[in-house]
Amino acid sequence: MEIFILRHGDANSDSKKITDDSKRSLTEAGIKEIENVCRFFEEFDIKIDHIFSSPLKRAKQTAQIILKDQRAKMTEIEELKPEGNPDDTCKKIIKQNHSSILVVGHNPLLVDIINHITSSQKQIASNISLKTGGLAKIKITSVEPRLTGHLEWLLAPKIIRKVSK
Numbered sequence: 001m002e003i004f005i006l007r008h009g010d011a012n013s014d015s016k017k018i019t020d021d022s023k024r025s026l027t028e029a030g031i032k033e034i035e036n037v038c039r040f041f042e043e044f045d046i047k048i049d050h051i052f053s054s055p056l057k058r059a060k061q062t063a064q065i066i067l068k069d070q071r072a073k074m075t076e077i078e079e080l081k082p083e084g085n086p087d088d089t090c091k092k093i094i095k096q097n098h099s100s101i102l103v104v105g106h107n108p109l110l111v112d113i114i115n116h117i118t119s120s121q122k123q124i125a126s127n128i129s130l131k132t133g134g135l136a137k138i139k140i141t142s143v144e145p146r147l148t149g150h151l152e153w154l155l156a157p158k159i160i161r162k163v164s165k
Helices: 028-043 057-067 086-094 109-118 157-163
Strands: 002-007 050-053 073-076 100-105 135-142 148-155
Touching (some): 002 109, 028 057, 050 057, 057 073, 057 100, 086 100, 086 109, 100 109, 109 148
Parallel strands (some): 002 100
Antiparallel strands (some): 002 135, 135 148
């Protein structure tokens, strides 16, 4: 099983116009970041079986852009809100049997999920950074007693853009 972790694209942060963080939309730059991810998936023949998305607008928009090019189904889950718990989120996404999962959400939760899956309880990697539009791939090695795996790669949007032209 493979899990891809995608942070939503760049979102509008004009605090004068947006009073509810959950309603922030992707900017044009954010849409382009995610379109680059679509091209990256196509270039490297990455097929997604299922997408789990945060219910916040910018994450749903990100997932919907990916859905245009993938034959996947999407499920919104509350556990992917920014204040979510990595263990609860992992338990929720692993309940369904898919070989390739895309998780779309927000920091700091996504970095916490990467750490949760790839680190032992005693050693948590605190130096991981996932920028907006950034993508990580984790190869799952076990689902019991908890979801574990190793980080195969983590890509910044700049790298995705360069390799997906």
